[in-house]
Amino acid sequence: MKRRTGQDPSVTRNWKPATQAVRGGTARSEFGETSEALFLTSGYAYDCAGDAAARFAGEQAGMTYSRLQNPTVEMLEQRIALLEGAEACRTMATGMAAMTAALLCQVSQGDHIVQGRAAFGSCRWLTDSLLPRFGVTTTTIDARDPQQFEDAIRPNTKLFFFETPANPTMDVVDLEAVCAIARKHGIVTVVDNAFATPALQRPIDFGADVVAYSATKMMDGQGRVLAGAVCGSEDFIINTLLPFTRNTGPTLSAFNAWVVLKGLETLDLRIRRQSENAVKVGTFLEQRVPRVNFPALPSHPQHALFMRQMAAAGPIFSFEVDGGRAQAHALLDGLELIDISNNIGDSRSLMTHPSSTTHSGLAEEKRLEMGITEGMIRINVGLEDADDLIADLDQALRGAGL
Numbered sequence: 001m002k003r004r005t006g007q008d009p010s011v012t013r014n015w016k017p018a019t020q021a022v023r024g025g026t027a028r029s030e031f032g033e034t035s036e037a038l039f040l041t042s043g044y045a046y047d048c049a050g051d052a053a054a055r056f057a058g059e060q061a062g063m064t065y066s067r068l069q070n071p072t073v074e075m076l077e078q079r080i081a082l083l084e085g086a087e088a089c090r091t092m093a094t095g096m097a098a099m100t101a102a103l104l105c106q107v108s109q110g111d112h113i114v115q116g117r118a119a120f121g122s123c124r125w126l127t128d129s130l131l132p133r134f135g136v137t138t139t140t141i142d143a144r145d146p147q148q149f150e151d152a153i154r155p156n157t158k159l160f161f162f163e164t165p166a167n168p169t170m171d172v173v174d175l176e177a178v179c180a181i182a183r184k185h186g187i188v189t190v191v192d193n194a195f196a197t198p199a200l201q202r203p204i205d206f207g208a209d210v211v212a213y214s215a216t217k218m219m220d221g222q223g224r225v226l227a228g229a230v231c232g233s234e235d236f237i238i239n240t241l242l243p244f245t246r247n248t249g250p251t252l253s254a255f256n257a258w259v260v261l262k263g264l265e266t267l268d269l270r271i272r273r274q275s276e277n278a279v280k281v282g283t284f285l286e287q288r289v290p291r292v293n294f295p296a297l298p299s300h301p302q303h304a305l306f307m308r309q310m311a312a313a314g315p316i317f318s319f320e321v322d323g324g325r326a327q328a329h330a331l332l333d334g335l336e337l338i339d340i341s342n343n344i345g346d347s348r349s350l351m352t353h354p355s356s357t358t359h360s361g362l363a364e365e366k367r368l369e370m371g372i373t374e375g376m377i378r379i380n381v382g383l384e385d386a387d388d389l390i391a392d393l394d395q396a397l398r399g400a401g402l
């Protein structure tokens with residue numbers, strides 16, 4: 001370990017996650033700064049033309065252009081790779097840039113994807129609307145049942161693509177079972193792990209190949225910047241992902257990378273405290289609304305599987321009221337502390353009505369197939385005192401007749 005300048009990966013890999021979250025990937029400049037430096041530069045200068053040629057030829061280590069490399073961005077990529085237990089990571093400008101790159105870099109005309117029904121709205125648009133234009137087809141299944149993955153496999157199936165837990169229904173996928181099916185058939189698994197983050201769940205430990213993130217959510221964790229990441233084997237990142245991203249340019253800005261580096265320092269603390277608050281709020285809501293979709297609660301049918309895969313509850317879940325959109329909107333309108341906002345992973349508590357916001361771009365029958373009802377509300381439980389959150393929900397529920 002070079003105390004002042006850089007890190008020896010053989011040492012940092014053995015650090016515990018909480019240590020990696022604070023120190024992993026840090027590369028110090030000649031000034032020995034303690035907090036990571038922010039390199040706002042688009043280009044790099046060379047000592048001579050020969051050096052420039054050697055760098056472009058890949059014969060000399062060093063950076064050439066910030067679409068391809070940036071010191072601040074690389075620190076974040078190394079930190080996320082360490083936390084994820086992945087050989088390599090590349091960051092992207094947003095979570096959707098990460099999902100798009102993770103899929104498009106490896107599919108070709110004629111390929112087939114099997115995807116979980118419950119997913120972030122834009123992820124469904126990618127597979128249902130964009131990819132078919134290029135001859136890539138998708139079968140959508142209930143990902144809670146591993147057998148449905150196996151049954152949907154065709155000779156041209158290239159990928160399994162799913163979230164767990166999924167947005168906003170909280171469907172849980174059995175990572176070990178589904179990744180084993182994929183391995184048996186030579187299929188690549190792409191897991192959107194935005195809700196859990198590596199602090200609570202590391203899909204690669206269960207056999208997943210590629211893990212993709214919206215780092216906008218828990219990794220930043222304070223609702224400031226958009227960011228994304230794709231993790232996988234060195235071979236996948238270098239030979240499959242990079243040719244796509246270097247030339248299409250979904251690059252994360254150095255400033256946003258720096259903000260996410262700061263966010264990761266407190267990820268473990270935040271997610272554990274928010275998880276505790278979420279369980280308190282979920283337990284309260286269970287007494288007051290007909291349905292709470294939160295696998296961390298013992299009453300949930302997927303509780304045992306969820307607890308096997310996740311180190312804690314996470315901050316996000318959904319619940320349902322019987323009075324449809326009108327009652328859901330009335331409940332949101334009655335909130336005094338919790339914000340009506342469709343973001344998640346923030347340290348502030350936020351609530352949204354998915355069918356009229358995040359998933360409004362999908363046809364109603366598609367929403368119902370995904371399990372998103374008109375009475376469903378999603379909540380991100382923040383770092384406020386849980387008693388204040390429960391008091392706010394209590395008065396808003398009463399105002400909405402609940």
Ligand SMILES: *Cc1c(COP(=O)(O)O)cnc(C)c1O
Binds near residue numbers: 095195213214215226
């Ligand atoms: C937010 C989110 C995305 C998209 O990420 P952006 O950073 O908003 O582009 C993808 N998947 C899941 C599960 C998300 O929650």
